[in-house]
Structures are given as C-alpha cells and as structure tokens.
Amino acid sequence: MPAWFPVVGALVGGLAGAARLGFDSLLGPLASAVLAAAVLVAATGALHQDGLADCADGLGVRGDRVRRLAVMRDPHVGVLGVLALVLWLLALVAALSGLGPGEALRALAVACALGRWSALLQAVLTPPGRSDGLGATFAVGRLPLAMASVSAAALAFAIAGPTQAASAVVAAAVTGLAVTAWARKSVGGRTGDTLGASVALVEVVVCLVLLGFARS
8 A cells, every 4th residue: 555655665664774774883883874775776676776777867868758768767777777776775774874774774764765755656646658567557646645644744744853854855856856857758657667767866865865864
C-alpha cells in the first residue's frame, strides 16, 4: 500500500544505517559507510540506482521524447549514467562517513522514508510517460499520498528533531519536484526510471543536508 512506503523506507534505511553503526569501531567511518551504501543498494536490488543511471543517459539524448524513452529503456548504461552512479555513491559515502555512527543511522532512516515519499508525490503530479511499464501501473491517489506525507513527516521529526527534520522535508520536496518537472517536460510524465531517480536523489540530498547540520 503506497501510504506505507515511507515506513518501509525508514526500515530499509535503518538496516543500512545499522551497518554503518555496527562496523564503525571495527573498520572505521569510511569503510563502514561503504558497507552501508552497499546494504542500501542490495536491499532494493539497485532498482533506484538503475533509474538514476537511465535518467542521466536520457539527459544526453538529442531528439524527441520517443528517442529519449528508448534510450532510457536500453539495458546498456552510457557514460552519463556511469557518471551519475559514481557521483551518487561518492556523495552518499562522503555524507555517511562524515556523520557519526548514530547520526548516520538516523540520517538514512529519514532519507529513505522521504525518498519513497517523493516517488509518491511524482506519481500523483505526473501522468505516465508511456502506456506500459512501472510508471503506467504505479497509480497513486491523493488520499494515500496525504497519508504517506503525514507518516514521512512524522518519522522525520521523530528521528531527526524539528529543525533538521523540517530542512530534510523541504530538501526532499524541492528535489522531488525538480525530478517531477524534468520527467513531465522531457519524457511526458513518470516512468519507473524517473520514480527510481527521485528516490535515489532525495536519499543523497537529505543525507548531505543532515551532514551540514552535524558539522555546524
């Protein structure tokens, strides 16, 4: 049920954060941050990262919407897709290694909850970009979105505290809306790739925002 997506996200983030927390004393912050990122990717089968890479490849397409969608559906990853994945991983590891073990666990729980919320937001605000695929079947009503919004905000404020949580929610909304606007303009609406890209980007942006608070 879409309304529970943020809760599921928080659990996935907590699992990845547990790796950062559990291995910190043994391996140090950098190696344990890499393990946490690996757990996050493995827990979702790299679904969101695949979407990010495909959207990055779509950015470089010279042509119309049909051509862009075809490139995004191609299973081969291009140069832009590889660069996007490398930058995403570097940013995530940098954020998690810069946070303390407990801070990283909380940041991942909040980030993953808000990341999944952003996908629901996109699903409500955009039509399907093609007639088949995940984007077409992933239909979300306004009531489930409202319920998910409440649960995502409640989780963020309960886990991160008022100031950090408010900033994380705003950052997630801005990032999610930016991806939504690109999806609508470039491919005519949502696809499985644009939904996954929103999740991945929101996760790393929220972690970086919370890193900023931790260092201030």
